[in-house]
Amino acid sequence: MCLAVPGKIISIYQENALTMCKVDFGGVIRAACLEANPEAQVGDYAVVHAGFVISLLSESEAQETLNLFKEMEQMGIELPDEELKEG
Amino acid sequence: MTTSSLPHLEGPVCPMPLNHGDQIVMGDGSGGQMSQQLITNVFQSRLTSEALAANNDFGSVAFPNASQLKGRVVVSTDSHIVAPLVFPGGDIGKLAVCGTVNDVSMSGAVPLYLTAGFILEEGLPTRLLEQIVDSMRDAAQEAGVQFVAGDTKVVEKGKADGMFINTTGIGWLPEGTSIGGECAKPGDVVLVSGTLGDHGIAVLSARGELGFETEVQSDTAPLNGLIQAVLQAAPHTHVLRDPTRGGLATTLNEIAAQSKVAIHLDETAIPVNPVVRNACEFLGFDPLYIANEGKVIVIVPPNEAEAALAAMRHNHYGQNAARVGVVEATPAGLVLLKTIIGGTRVLNTLAGEILPRIC
Amino acid sequence: MSLLDSFRDGKKVRAAMDEIHRIVTRPWTIMEICGGQTHSIMQYGLSDLLPPQIELVHGPGCPVCVTSIELIDKALAIASHPNVIFTTFGDMLRVPGSNGDLFSVRAAGGQVRIVYSPLDAVQIALKNPDKQVVFFAIGFETTAPPNVYSVLQAQALDLQNFSILVSQVRVPPAMEAVLSSPHNRVQAFLAAGHVNAVMGYWEYLPVAEKYRVPIVVTGFEPLDLTQGILWAVRQLEQGTHEVQNAYSRVVTKEGNTRAQQAIQKVFMECDRNWRGIGMIPMSGWRLRPEFARFDAEQRFQVGDIQTHESEICIAGLILQGIKKPFDCPAFGTLCTPQTPLGATMVSSEGTCAAYYNYKRNTPVKG
Numbered sequence: 001m002c003l004a005v006p007g008k009i010i011s012i013y014q015e016n017a018l019t020m021c022k023v024d025f026g027g028v029i030r031a032a033c034l035e036a037n038p039e040a041q042v043g044d045y046a047v048v049h050a051g052f053v054i055s056l057l058s059e060s061e062a063q064e065t066l067n068l069f070k071e072m073e074q075m076g077i078e079l080p081d082e083e084l085k086e087g
Numbered sequence: 088m089t090t091s092s093l094p095h096l097e098g099p100v101c102p103m104p105l106n107h108g109d110q111i112v113m114g115d116g117s118g119g120q121m122s123q124q125l126i127t128n129v130f131q132s133r134l135t136s137e138a139l140a141a142n143n144d145f146g147s148v149a150f151p152n153a154s155q156l157k158g159r160v161v162v163s164t165d166s167h168i169v170a171p172l173v174f175p176g177g178d179i180g181k182l183a184v185c186g187t188v189n190d191v192s193m194s195g196a197v198p199l200y201l202t203a204g205f206i207l208e209e210g211l212p213t214r215l216l217e218q219i220v221d222s223m224r225d226a227a228q229e230a231g232v233q234f235v236a237g238d239t240k241v242v243e244k245g246k247a248d249g250m251f252i253n254t255t256g257i258g259w260l261p262e263g264t265s266i267g268g269e270c271a272k273p274g275d276v277v278l279v280s281g282t283l284g285d286h287g288i289a290v291l292s293a294r295g296e297l298g299f300e301t302e303v304q305s306d307t308a309p310l311n312g313l314i315q316a317v318l319q320a321a322p323h324t325h326v327l328r329d330p331t332r333g334g335l336a337t338t339l340n341e342i343a344a345q346s347k348v349a350i351h352l353d354e355t356a357i358p359v360n361p362v363v364r365n366a367c368e369f370l371g372f373d374p375l376y377i378a379n380e381g382k383v384i385v386i387v388p389p390n391e392a393e394a395a396l397a398a399m400r401h402n403h404y405g406q407n408a409a410r411v412g413v414v415e416a417t418p419a420g421l422v423l424l425k426t427i428i429g430g431t432r433v434l435n436t437l438a439g440e441i442l443p444r445i446c
Numbered sequence: 447m448s449l450l451d452s453f454r455d456g457k458k459v460r461a462a463m464d465e466i467h468r469i470v471t472r473p474w475t476i477m478e479i480c481g482g483q484t485h486s487i488m489q490y491g492l493s494d495l496l497p498p499q500i501e502l503v504h505g506p507g508c509p510v511c512v513t514s515i516e517l518i519d520k521a522l523a524i525a526s527h528p529n530v531i532f533t534t535f536g537d538m539l540r541v542p543g544s545n546g547d548l549f550s551v552r553a554a555g556g557q558v559r560i561v562y563s564p565l566d567a568v569q570i571a572l573k574n575p576d577k578q579v580v581f582f583a584i585g586f587e588t589t590a591p592p593n594v595y596s597v598l599q600a601q602a603l604d605l606q607n608f609s610i611l612v613s614q615v616r617v618p619p620a621m622e623a624v625l626s627s628p629h630n631r632v633q634a635f636l637a638a639g640h641v642n643a644v645m646g647y648w649e650y651l652p653v654a655e656k657y658r659v660p661i662v663v664t665g666f667e668p669l670d671l672t673q674g675i676l677w678a679v680r681q682l683e684q685g686t687h688e689v690q691n692a693y694s695r696v697v698t699k700e701g702n703t704r705a706q707q708a709i710q711k712v713f714m715e716c717d718r719n720w721r722g723i724g725m726i727p728m729s730g731w732r733l734r735p736e737f738a739r740f741d742a743e744q745r746f747q748v749g750d751i752q753t754h755e756s757e758i759c760i761a762g763l764i765l766q767g768i769k770k771p772f773d774c775p776a777f778g779t780l781c782t783p784q785t786p787l788g789a790t791m792v793s794s795e796g797t798c799a800a801y802y803n804y805k806r807n808t809p810v811k812g
Contacts, residue, residue, distance in 0.1 A: 002445075002446070002480050002481075002586070002638050002639065002640030002641060003369075003371050003444060003445055003446060003482055004588065004640045005365075005368050005369045006450065007369075016568075016572070016599060016603060017599055017602035017603055018565070018595065018599050018602075025365045025369050026361060026362060026365040027302065027303075027361065027362030027366075028299050028301045028362060028365050028366045028369060029299065029300045030298060030299040030300070030369065031298060033563075033565055033592065033595055035595055035704070035708070036591055036702050036704045036708065037702070038704070047643060047696055049445070049588050049592070049640060050445050050535070050563045050585075050589055050592040051562055051563025051564070051565050051592055052563065052565070052591050052595065054591060054640060054643045054644050054702060055643040055644070055696050055697070055702050057695055057696055058694070058695050058696075061694045061695040062695040064694070065673070066452050066458075069455075069461060069462060069669065069673075070458075072458070072461040072462055072465055073457060073458060073461040075461075296560065296561070297560075297561075297562045298566055299562075370562070371536075373489075425491075426489070426490045426491045427454055427456055427490070427668075428454065428456040428459040428460070428490050428491070428492070428495070428668045429459075429460065429491075429494075429495065430490050430491020430493075430494040430495055431491045432488065432490070433803070435802075435803045442536030442539055442540075442560065443535070443560065443562060444535065444536055445509075445535045445536075445537060445585065445589060446482050446485070446508055446509065446510060446537055
């Protein structure tokens with residue numbers, strides 16, 4: 001129920017009684033409503049669902065999560081390939 | 088023609104209507120003088136050939152040394168109804184030429200002649216029609232094909248979405264070529280000539296209903312040159328097909344069913360423009376199901392794969408050509424995709440319309 | 447590799463999968479709530495990489511699938527009005543009502559338009575002052591903010607020709623309905639990360655406590671899902687039942703409070719009928735009385751609706767994770783995406799459609 005993708009806020013403006021922004025999803029530009037995230041600034045990453053910014057994306061949290069996985073990769077508990085093969 | 092305000096009781100009973108030079112009106116499709124003027128001014132000034140100049144209802148054409156060479160005539164027809172009429176990277180005219188040139192070329196035949204049937208909506212600006220026919224002339228020139236017959240009708244406002252175009256193409260297939268959807272064999276290599284999903288996304292963006300902008304261009308292009316180069320380099324090519332509506336996935340399913348083989352694809356190898364990928368993600372589409380109008384799938388025996396790939400990459404329209412999979416015997420009739428994380432997914436034929444989703 | 451691509455990194459996914467293989471000692475049944483998560487699992491073939499002891503069960507997290515047939519029939523009736531432009535998300539077009547779907551209404555001349563956002567529907571209302579524009583406001587909590595703001599915007603612009611047909615549903619009551627069913631097999635939940643982006647996860651604390659199930663807020667990329675499953679399995683193996691946040695780059699415990707306030711201003715809780723499951727108390731939202739003029743159900747007196755649901759369809763049992771599509775006699779024969787009997791076959795995230803498209807003929811474990 002939740003197709004939402006992150007994109008970069010490239011402009012913020014008022015239109016038809018709402019605070020809106022233009023979001024750049026890596027080359028695809030779309031307007032989205034910013035009413036629920038008034039603290040957002042140009043350059044922030046917004047998570048957009050159905051034309052609405054439901055939250056901002058924290059790059060630092062993202063990096064922390066990835067670091068957790070890096071550790072796992074490095075610990076590299078090896079299992080024989082057969083166990084991971086499909087079927 | 089009189090300028091008096093009183094009706095004339097002599098002469099033509101139906102007065103010559105106003106010269107609506109800047110838009111198409113019902114009279115342009117009537118078959119009379121207005122039609123003739125339209126054909127002369129808009130079509131024949133741009134799409135020229137001996138056959139058309141003869142002004143018959145058919146086009147009489149010659150095949151190269153037909154009595155001496157052995158081979159077959161290949162025919163294909165297609166109707167084009169794209170909206171909007173003009174989109175980034177092309178328009179309905181270019182599409183109408185390239186689509187049919189490509190269909191004929193997929194047999195291995197050299198496309199030679201085209202017909203064009205136009206259904207024009209009342210109110211269509213003539214300038215726009217001229218622009219589109221210009222595109223057709225340019226595309227035909229690039230492909231090296233000629234228009235040899237045509238027809239025009241006009242319908243009332245609201246009945247034709249601007250315009251519809253039908254093109255029929257005729258080509259010559261020399262004897263000894265055996266290429267078709269039923270010819271893929273286990274062990275064959277599956278190649279594609281470039282990035283997938285560009286056309287569908289470009290048109291969707293131009294339509295504006297989903298409110299997104301992008302720089303993606305349609306890949307509409309005539310591929311007969313590229314295909315001839317591939318056939319030179321890989322004379323035992325088994326299958327050629329262009330992944331139009333339904334995309335790569337649907338087209339490969341057709342081939343897998345016809346040839347009774349399985350096709351195994353590697354997701355990491357399939358070329359997709361990152362912007363197209365991003366557009367698909369935000370709408371909930373899969374690029375493997377989006378239409379292409381300037382790409383070809385080439386299935387060749389393994390010993391000819393490198394040569395075919397090189398030939399494509401050497402061509403202007405095949406610079407991003409890639410090897411994307413292999414044909415195997417089982418599971419017959421299925422297309423399987425090894426995903427970027429190493430799992431497996433069955434790629435089915437597209438069920439119905441592609442719809443943007445929120446889920 | 448971009449930050450986002452990193453969450454699809456095959457190597458990291460396999461490292462996390464290795465860890466799951468290492469720690470699992472017994473069979474566990476985990477439910478992912480969200481249709482989008484089901485879609486992702488299928489799309490990446492994630493279940494192929496899990497140890498055989500882990501069974502992923504797909505939950506009722508598809509608002510398309512659970513919208514009641516009465517509401518679909520009302521939508522079809524409203525869309526058939528000559529003066530109405532009926533706007534909707536794409537997912538809804540092929541959902542079968544008692545007699546046809548929105549596609550067939552369009553074919554019969556009704557004006558049905560796909561929009562990406564309810565705010566686009568407000569734009570359509572602005573541009574067509576002589577028409578009534580109705581938006582089919584389905585969704586879980588993720589979609590509540592855009593739905594609610596479409597009403598607030600229409601109010602601010604004093605639009606007379608805009609209304610919404612509401613079919614909002616909420617996750618926590620659905621979770622409780624699944625957990626309190628006598629047939630329940632679910633031992634842990636992967637919660638829908640984007641629902642939590644809006645609502646936070648404070649609502650789940652009493653649920654985890656009462657039913658003693660671990661709940662892990664999970665994202666949608668392959669790495670997110672693997673992490674969610676890993677944390678759930680860790681808790682199951684340890685015997686804990688906490689609420690954990692595995693989607694911290696987007697979700698906080700409080701969630702988006704401004705969005706929640708807007709939702710509370712416009713919506714109030716109500717009972718809702720979930721297609722195939724039945725009535726779950728206080729599991730939905732409806733417009734508050736002060737916004738009644740934006741309520742399509744009131745604006746269009748849609749009278750006597752006689753619903754007719756296929757008797758063979760077991761969508762309800764599938765939505766609760768009690769049965770799998772393969773258990774259904776009609777699956778793949780009478781019921782296919784082209785000829786769906788129930789909503790779980792229509793929506794591309796519906797479990798039946800996902801199974802049909804991705805798993806029906808798969809040579810691997812089904």
